[in-house]
Amino acid sequence: MTFAKWHRQTKTSLARGDVMGGMVKGVLSGTVLAILMAGISAPVQAGGILKIDDDHWISVGAGLRTNFTVAEDAAPSGADYSKDFDVDSVRLYVNGKMHRYIKFTFNTEKAGELSDIRLLDAIAQFEFSDTANIWMGRFLPPTDRANLDGPYYLGTYDYPFVSAYPAILAGRDNGAAFWGQVGKGKFKYQVGAFEGRREGSNQGDNLLYSGRLVLNLWDPEPGYYNSSTYFGAANILAFGASMTYQKDGAGTEANPGNFRGLTLDALMDRKLPGDGVVTLEGAYYDYDLDDVPDPSLVQGDGYLAYAAYMFPQAIGIGKFQPHVRYQKLNPDSGTDHERTDLGVNYVISGHDALISGIYSRDKFAGEEAANIFKLGVQLQY
Secondary structure (H helix, E strand, O other), X not given: OOHHHHHHHHHHHHXXXXXXXXXXHHHHHHHHHHHHHHHHHOOEEOOOEEEEEOOEEEEEEEEEEEEEEEEOOOOOOOOOOEEEEEEEEEEEEEEEEEEOOEEEEEEEEEOOOOOOOEEEEEEEEEEOOOOOEEEEEXXXXXXXXXXXXXXXXXXXXXXXXXXXXXXXXXXXXXXXXXXXXXXXXXXXXXXXXXXXXXXXXXXXXXXXXXXXXXXXXXXXXXOOOOOOOOOOOOOEEEEEEEEEEEEEEEEOOOOEEXXXXXXXXXXXXXXXXXXXXXXXXXXXXXXXXXXXXXXXXXXXXXXXXXXXXXXXXXXXXXXXXXXXXEEEEEEOOOOOEEEEEEEEEEXXXXXXXXXXXXXXXXXXXXXXXXXXXXXXXXXXX
């Protein structure tokens, strides 16, 4: 597959909506109306929080990712540089608490200019203690660090293609998870059951199971999610391992196979004397489909390596963070795909406000490498 074909297919898939869009629009309108009505009697706190007391509150936020990309041989002619302004993501975040032990999350996503607003996260969160919590609804399965970062909390702008687990939307799936932590996040465990593939090869309606263990040797990473850089706010040395399995989760109805995924990942993110921040990240992926063909999944190995350094001196309103990332996916059958990214982040307010400039060399085996230039902007509140 040429990069031009892959580029166009990716843009098309991101632009697709579904029947959920209309329903989400109605829910979204009702949610906003409820928040406005609550604001009449509840004090508005900083950060978009409507708070009654410690056990009754609701917060509202938003996220935006947009970019300008110039890609070699990706224009409609197939021989010229494409020049595209894209809106990668627009999100509305709603979180709340209505009981000492019960919270909820409702997030939406609009990915691509032609897509409808879609349901991203909808989580009923029963959080009894640090060591025992139950989530149920739609959210990120514990497959790997990249997935639990999401695109907004990576060390560079683009999500890695070596993280190739099945998902409904943006890494999410419907299911339930039991998770907890020790030492405020020094050690974390997560185990869940999700829908995974619900048709085709999975005629027995088998669930997808995913589990993850994380050990932090320096500062803890509290909570279900994580980040791939903390910009000096924490010193992280984390080692993670994840396993994912679904019986008949690959192949076709006539030729089913089991899906298995293994990820080993590590992160070092440390503030140095003088306030510079160095970040090193690596990951290994192994996917197995029982040797059955499946165009939507991959069988093979993947690798990722990332390094960055954030300078301590502020220039203007932000700090510069040059970085490099290499990733390679080696399918057992098909075409090897590798990519090297050289970039610099201009970090204004952590993951809430940053600008990324990136040059990428993208190559499929047996083809000429494509050059890609991207300027991405990310904002969150």
